[in-house]
Amino acid sequence: MKIALVGLSHHVASVELRERVALDRAAAAVFARSLGDAVCLSTCNRTEVYVSGMDEHAALVALEELAGESLEGVVYRLHDEAAALHLFRVAAGLDSLIPGEGEILGQVRDAYEAASPGPVLDHVFRDALSVGKRVRSETAIGESPASVSSAAAALAAQVFGELAGRRVLLVGAGRIGELAAANLASRGASIAYVVNRTVATAGELAARFGGEAVGLDGLATCLGDVDVVVTSTSAPELVLHAADVPARRHRPLFFIDIAVPRDVDPAIQGLDGCFLYDIDDLEAVVADTLAGRRVEAARAEQLVAAEADRFRTWLASLEVVPAIASLRARAEEIRSQELAKVQGRLSDSERRTVESVTAQILNKLLHLPTVRMKEAAVTASGAVYADAVRHLFGLEDER
Amino acid sequence: MVEALFWPALFGYGEAALAYASARTSRAATWGVRLGWLAQTALLVVQAVRTDGFPWATWSGSLNLFVWLVVGAYLIWGCRPTFRLLGLGVMPLAAVLFVVARLGGGTGAQGRADYSNLFLVLHVGFVLAAFAGFTLAAALAAVYLWQESRLRRRDTRILGLRLPPLQLLERLTKRMVAISLPLLTLGLVAGIVRQSRDGGGFDALEGVTALTWLVYGGFLLSRPVGRRAAYLALGGFALVIVARLALAGSHFA
Numbered sequence: 001m002k003i004a005l006v007g008l009s010h011h012v013a014s015v016e017l018r019e020r021v022a023l024d025r026a027a028a029a030v031f032a033r034s035l036g037d038a039v040c041l042s043t044c045n046r047t048e049v050y051v052s053g054m055d056e057h058a059a060l061v062a063l064e065e066l067a068g069e070s071l072e073g074v075v076y077r078l079h080d081e082a083a084a085l086h087l088f089r090v091a092a093g094l095d096s097l098i099p100g101e102g103e104i105l106g107q108v109r110d111a112y113e114a115a116s117p118g119p120v121l122d123h124v125f126r127d128a129l130s131v132g133k134r135v136r137s138e139t140a141i142g143e144s145p146a147s148v149s150s151a152a153a154a155l156a157a158q159v160f161g162e163l164a165g166r167r168v169l170l171v172g173a174g175r176i177g178e179l180a181a182a183n184l185a186s187r188g189a190s191i192a193y194v195v196n197r198t199v200a201t202a203g204e205l206a207a208r209f210g211g212e213a214v215g216l217d218g219l220a221t222c223l224g225d226v227d228v229v230v231t232s233t234s235a236p237e238l239v240l241h242a243a244d245v246p247a248r249r250h251r252p253l254f255f256i257d258i259a260v261p262r263d264v265d266p267a268i269q270g271l272d273g274c275f276l277y278d279i280d281d282l283e284a285v286v287a288d289t290l291a292g293r294r295v296e297a298a299r300a301e302q303l304v305a306a307e308a309d310r311f312r313t314w315l316a317s318l319e320v321v322p323a324i325a326s327l328r329a330r331a332e333e334i335r336s337q338e339l340a341k342v343q344g345r346l347s348d349s350e351r352r353t354v355e356s357v358t359a360q361i362l363n364k365l366l367h368l369p370t371v372r373m374k375e376a377a378v379t380a381s382g383a384v385y386a387d388a389v390r391h392l393f394g395l396e397d398e399r
Numbered sequence: 400m401v402e403a404l405f406w407p408a409l410f411g412y413g414e415a416a417l418a419y420a421s422a423r424t425s426r427a428a429t430w431g432v433r434l435g436w437l438a439q440t441a442l443l444v445v446q447a448v449r450t451d452g453f454p455w456a457t458w459s460g461s462l463n464l465f466v467w468l469v470v471g472a473y474l475i476w477g478c479r480p481t482f483r484l485l486g487l488g489v490m491p492l493a494a495v496l497f498v499v500a501r502l503g504g505g506t507g508a509q510g511r512a513d514y515s516n517l518f519l520v521l522h523v524g525f526v527l528a529a530f531a532g533f534t535l536a537a538a539l540a541a542v543y544l545w546q547e548s549r550l551r552r553r554d555t556r557i558l559g560l561r562l563p564p565l566q567l568l569e570r571l572t573k574r575m576v577a578i579s580l581p582l583l584t585l586g587l588v589a590g591i592v593r594q595s596r597d598g599g600g601f602d603a604l605e606g607v608t609a610l611t612w613l614v615y616g617g618f619l620l621s622r623p624v625g626r627r628a629a630y631l632a633l634g635g636f637a638l639v640i641v642a643r644l645a646l647a648g649s650h651f652a
Contacts, residue, residue: 144558154558159550161564250624252565273625275550284555292559 002120002315004056005083006063007041007048008075010097017074021047021066029114035059037118039125041090041111043104045097048090050083052120080315084124085308091132092304093141098290099297100141105132120318124311131307138303141296144289148282149179152256153187155277155285156228159254164188169226171195171219171239173205176258177232184228185209193222197233220244223253230256231263242267245274258282313378320377323386324370326395331362401449404442405506409497411435412470416491419483428486429478436470439497442506443467449508453520459503461523465643466497468531476571477535481563488538518593525586526608530639532579533615536572537636540629543568547626569624572632580615587612604642611638 008021021042023031028040031049035058038051047066049059056077064071078086086095091108093100112125136142145151153163160166166189170181173196181191191209195216196202202213214222219239223229224246233239242265245253255276257264262278269276277285335358339351346354369389376385389395412435418428443464446454455464473489476482500506546562562568587608614635623631 151558155550157564158546158557158561159565161567252625269551277553281553281555284553285558288555289558 002318003050003052003080003083003124004054004059005048005050005078005086006056006059006075007046008063008071009046009048009095011095012076013074017067018044018047020068021063023047023066025110025114028111031062032111032115035062037121039111039115039117039121041108043107046090046095050087050121050124052118081308081312084127084311084315085304087124087128088131088304088307088311089301091128092135092300093132094135094297094300094304098146099293100135100139100300101146102136102142105129105136108132120315123314127307127311131304134307135300135303139296139299141293141300144292145286146290146293147179148258148279148286149176149183151282151286151289152180152230152258152277153183153189155282156184156189156254156256157187159252159275160227162188165190166227167192167225168228168230169193169195169222170205170209170211171229171231171263172233172235172259173201174232174234174259177230178205180230180232180256180258181209184230189228192226195219195222197235226253227251228254228256229264230258232258233263234259235263236261238265239263240268241265242271245271256282316377316382317374318377319382320373320386323389323395324373327369327389327393328366330393330395331366335359335362401442401445401506401508404438404445405501408435408438408442409494409501411438412490412494412497415486416494419486419490422483425480425483425486428483428490432470432474432478432486432490436467436474439463439467439470446506446508453516453523454508455505455523456519457503457505459500459505461505461527462496462500462503462643463505464523465527465531466493466500468528469493469496469534472531472535472575481561481567484560484562485538485542488541489535492534516593518589518596522586522589522593525582525589527586529579529583529586530643532575532582533611533632533636533639536575536579536632537639539568539572539575540632540636543572543629544626544633547629569628572628576615576618576632576635580612580619583608583612583615607638607642611635611642614638 008017010018022044023040023042028042032038032040035049035051035054037053038049038059041048041050047063049056049063051059060071060075060077063075087108089095091105093102093104096104108125109129112129115121117125145154156166157163163184164187166184168181168184168189168191170177170191170193173194185191191206191211193212193214194202194206194209195214195218196205197216199213199215202215205211206213216239223240223244229240231239239259240255240263245268252273252275255264255268255274257276257278260279264276264278266276266278268274339355339358342354343351373382373385373389376382411431411433413431415428415431415435418424418431443455446460446463455461469489470493473486473493477485477489497506542562543565546565546568549557549562550565590605614631618628618631618635621631
C-alpha cells in the first residue's frame with residue numbers, strides 16, 4: 001500500500017461533525033506534518049487526510065481527537081488507485097455538492113502547497129491538479145452558474161457583455177440581494193446605490209460596496225442612472241412600478257427581483273429596453289444549467305478515469321523500480337571493478353574506448369529486461385518479476 | 400484550375416454551414432470558413448489573371464465576388480466562439496449563393512469581359528462591399544432580435560445556449576452600417592459618373608439601391624436603439640435582397 005486516504009465529507013457527515021474537524025490552511029498543514037508524509041485537505045464540505053508509506057490508522061486517530069468522538073461508520077478509507085481516483089474526482093469538482101464548482105481546485109492546491117509531501121503524494125497531487133485543470137478547460141462543467149446570485153450576474157452579462165463600468169442599484173438589504181450584488185461586483189460592476197427603507201441599514205451595505213445610501217423616496221431618481229437593478233426587500237407590496245421607469249432611455253435596464261413577495265411590477269417586462277427576471281425565472285435558469293453540468297460531468301468522469309489509469313500504471317511501476325535500480329547498480333559496480341583491474345595496462349585512449357564499449361554492452365543487455373519488468377509491473381506478475389530478478393542476481397540485501 | 404478551386408471552396412463553406420450547428424464541431428466550422436475563403440480567394444485570383452478586363456461584371460460573377468466579401472467580412476470577427484450562431488446564418492447563405500453564382504457561370508474564367516473600365520471596377524467593388532457589410536449587419540440584427548426575444552420570454556436555456564450580448568450585437572450592427580454606407584456612396588458615385596459619361600437610362604435596380612442608401616442613411620442619422628435599430632437594419636437588407644437577386648438581371652444585361 002503506497003497511499004491511504006481517510007476522510008469524511010458532506011456525503012456522509014453532518015455539518016456539525018464537519019465543523020469540528022474543519023481546519024484552516026495553516027492548521028491543516030501542521031496536522032499533516034504531525035503525521036509524517038501526509039497532506040490534509042480541509043474545506044467546509046470535507047476533511048480528508050492522504051498519507052503515504054504508513055497505515056491510515058494514525059490519521060484516523062488524529063481525526064477522532066479533533067471530532068471528540070469515534071468516527072467509525074462515518075469516515076471512508078481508500079487505498080492506492082481508489083484513493084487517487086477519489087482525489088482526482090475531488091479536484092475536478094465531481095465530488096462536490098454542486099458538480100463542477102471551481103473553488104475546490106484552489107483548495108486542493110493550497111493543501112498540497114502547505115504540506116511537505118513525499119514523492120508518491122507529490123505525484124498524485126500534481127496529477128490531481130492537472131486533471132482538475134483539464135476538466136475545467138476541456139469540458140463546460142464550470143461555465144454555467146450554479147446559484148441564483150451567479151445566474152443573475154450571468155444574465156446581466158447576456159445583456160451588457162462585460163459588466164465593468166455598469167452601475168447597479170441594490171434595493172433592500174437582504175442577504176440574497178447582497179450576494180447578487182457581490183457577484184455583479186466581482187464581474188466589475190459598481191454598486192452605485194443601496195436603497196432601503198432604513199437609510200442607516202443601507203449605509204452599512206453601501207459603505208461595504210463603495211456606493212451611496214438612499215432612502216426609498218429616492219428610488220425613482222436612481223433608476224435613470226443605472227444599468228442593473230437588484231431588489232430583495234421584504235415589503236409586502238410592489239416597490240417598483242412601471243411608471244417609475246424613465247420614459248426614454250437609450251440603454252437597456254435589467255431588473256433582478258429576488259424578493260418574495262415580488263418587489264418589481266411585472267408590467268416592466270413589457271417596456272422597451274427593460275428586462276425583468278424574478279426568483280422563479282432565476283431558479284428555472286439555474287435548474288437548466290445544473291442539468292447541463294450533469295451532462296458535462298459524464299465527460300469529466302472519462303477524463304478523470306483515464307488519468308487514474310495512468311496513475312495506476314505509474315504506481316505499479318514503483319514495485320519494480322527498486323529492483324531495476326539495484327540490478328543496474330550491481331552491473332555498474334561489476335563493470336567498474338573489472339575496469340579497475342586493467343586500468344594500469346591501458347593508455348588513456350584505450351581506457352576511454354573500453355569504458356565506452358562496456359557501458360554500451362551493459363545498456364543493451366539490461367534494456368530488454370528493464371522494459372519487460374516495467375510492462376509486467378502493470379500486471380499482477382510485476383512483483384514476481386521483481387523478486388525473480390533480485391533472487392537471480394543476488395540483490396536481496398539491497399532491498 | 401478554376402474547377403479545382405471551386406469545389407474546395409464550396410466544401411469549406413458547406414462544411415462550416417453544417418458544423419456550426421454543434422458547439423463541439425464549431426472549431427472545425429471555423430477552419431472550414433478559413434480554408435473555403437482561401438480557396439475562393441485563389442479562384443478569384445485565377446479569374447482575374449485569366450480574364451481580359453473586369454471578370455465580375457456579370458450578375459453571377461458579381462455574386463461570386465459578393466460571397467467572397469461577405470465571408471471575408473465574417474472572418475474578421477465572426478469566427479469567434481461567441482458568434483458561432485451567426486455563422487449558422489451566414490455560412491449556409493454563402494454556400495447557396497456560391498452555388499447560384501456557379502450555375503450562372505460566375506465562377507469560370509471567360510477569357511474576355513464584355514465591358515470593363517475603372518469606373519465599373521470601382522462601382523461594382525464598392526457596391527458589393529457595401530452590400531456584404533449590410534448582409535452582416537442584418538445577420539447581427541437578426542441575432543439581436545432572437546437574443547432579445549429569449550430575454551423577454553425568460554428562456555430557461557439562455558445560459559446553456561449563449562448568444563452574443565445584446566449591446567455588443569447592437570454596437571456591431573451599427574458599426575457595420577457605418578462602414579458600409581460610405582462604401583455604397585462611393586459605389587453609387589462611380590456608377591453615376593460612368594452612366595453620365597457612357598450614357599444609359601435609370602433602371603429599377605438603381606432606384607432600389609438609392610432607396611437602400613436612404614434607409615441606411617436614415618439609420619445613421621436617427622441613431623435608433625434596441626429593437627428599432629434591428630428592424631431598420633433588416634428593412635434595409637430586404638432592399639439589398641431585392642437589388643441583389645430580383646432586379647440585378649436587368650441592370651447587368
